[in-house]
Structure formats: C-alpha cells, structure tokens
Amino acid sequence: MYSQEDNDTDFIQHLTLTEEHVFKDIYDRYWQKMYRLAQTKVGHSENAKEIVQEIFLDLWQRRKEVEIREIERYLFTSVKYKVLDYIKQEILRKRYIDFVVTNDSDIDCDSEQKIAFKELSTEIATGINQLPEKTKIIFEMSRMQFKSAEEISNVLNISTRTVEYHITQGLRLLRIYLKDYIVISFFYFCNLY
Incomplete structure (x- = not known):
C-alpha cells in the first residue's frame, strides 16, 4: 500500500505497472484536496466532483502512456486546467442562453x-x-x-x-x-x- 512517506517517483513506477490498489491509494490520498480546490474555484459541489472525477478517469485511462514525475503537481495542475475549461464552457453557456433569451423575444431574429x-x-x-x-x-x-x-x-x-x-x-x-x-x-x- 502506498503511504504518504513514499515518494511520488516510487508511486508513479507502481502506477505505470497499472496496479489498481496503487491507483486507489493515490485517489484516496488526493481526492479530497483536489475537490476542495475545485470547489473554491467553481463554487458548486457537483461541478467540482465532476472535475476531479474526470481527472482521475483520464489518468486511469491513460495510465500506460502518461509519464508523470511529480504526481501531486500533475494532479493539481490538472485541476487548474479543468477549472479553466469549466469557466470557458460556463461563459459560452451563459452567452448562448443570453443569445437565446434575447432572440427568442425578438421577432426580427x-x-x-x-x-x-x-x-x-x-x-x-x-x-x-x-x-x-x-x-x-x-x-x-x-x-x-x-x-x-x-x-x-x-x-x-x-x-x-x-x-x-x-x-x-x-x-x-x-x-x-x-x-x-x-x-x-x-x-x-x-x-x-
């Protein structure tokens, strides 16, 4: 089992071996911290959970091809980029809703x-x-x-x-x-x- 005393390099070596219990250990170790960070940025619990779940799902799906030197930095950088993607999508969604509302009432649309x-x-x-x-x-x-x-x-x-x-x-x-x-x-x- 992966403990907090183990360094990330050893962990990543285990992760590249695709051992499920090692992946679960990293999930258990970082999920809560990542969730809290995402929630402070997006302000909504469900969206923060989705962001973190997507990161872990992506990591698991690409576990054989991804090369990670520092797992903590990788995960928190992933949160940063997923949050930015979320914000961009929210801006697009809001513009789209504003557009629909504006043009739905506009007869000359x-x-x-x-x-x-x-x-x-x-x-x-x-x-x-x-x-x-x-x-x-x-x-x-x-x-x-x-x-x-x-x-x-x-x-x-x-x-x-x-x-x-x-x-x-x-x-x-x-x-x-x-x-x-x-x-x-x-x-x-x-x-x-």
Whole structure:
C-alpha cells in the first residue's frame, strides 16, 4: 500500500505497472484536496466532483502512456486546467442562453441565428441519444431533470460514485461528440457581442 512517506517517483513506477490498489491509494490520498480546490474555484459541489472525477478517469485511462514525475503537481495542475475549461464552457453557456433569451423575444431574429440554434439543439439531442443507455438515463436525470447525484442514486438504487461516473462519462462523450460544433458556435456567438 502506498503511504504518504513514499515518494511520488516510487508511486508513479507502481502506477505505470497499472496496479489498481496503487491507483486507489493515490485517489484516496488526493481526492479530497483536489475537490476542495475545485470547489473554491467553481463554487458548486457537483461541478467540482465532476472535475476531479474526470481527472482521475483520464489518468486511469491513460495510465500506460502518461509519464508523470511529480504526481501531486500533475494532479493539481490538472485541476487548474479543468477549472479553466469549466469557466470557458460556463461563459459560452451563459452567452448562448443570453443569445437565446434575447432572440427568442425578438421577432426580427436573424434566420441564420435561428438555424444555428436549431442545429445546436438537434446536435445536443443526437449526442445524448448516442450515450450508452445507463449513462443516458443518469445524464438526463442529472441535466434535464436537475436531480442531484444522491437523488439519482436513491431512485436507481446504485452508489453515488456510480452516478458520478456516468455523469462524468456522459459529459466527456458529449464534449467529444460536440467538440467541433461547440468551437464553431463559440466563435459565432462571440462575434455577436
């Protein structure tokens, strides 16, 4: 078992051997600190949990290819960049909502803007429909019905960690699916202001 006295270099050597218990030890050692940092930056518990879960999921998925010299620095730098990504996405989301609200009440709304809105809505719906079934159900409960991870856990009789995993997976897959479209939309909507 990895103890706090062990140095990060030894730990990383173990991690590259893909031993699950070593990965769990690093998760247990750093999760709470990373969560607190993310929460102070994004101000919302669920979003902070998603950020940290995404970092650990990414680390686990890339464990055979990633080279890390200092695990603590790597993890906290990852939090920094994920928080920046989150803030950028929030700015885009707020601009998009402002755009929709403004143009929804504007009778003279530009037809190009209406088309862009319809396309984005269609792409989001298509992306959600392509999620694995369980992920789709949990994602819709979280994002469309605004249920917390705990509420979903109780309804579906699964652990909150499982719920958080599926929400994180849903967001990750949706981001991948919408990656090109969101970049185009971001520049389009930024030009409106």
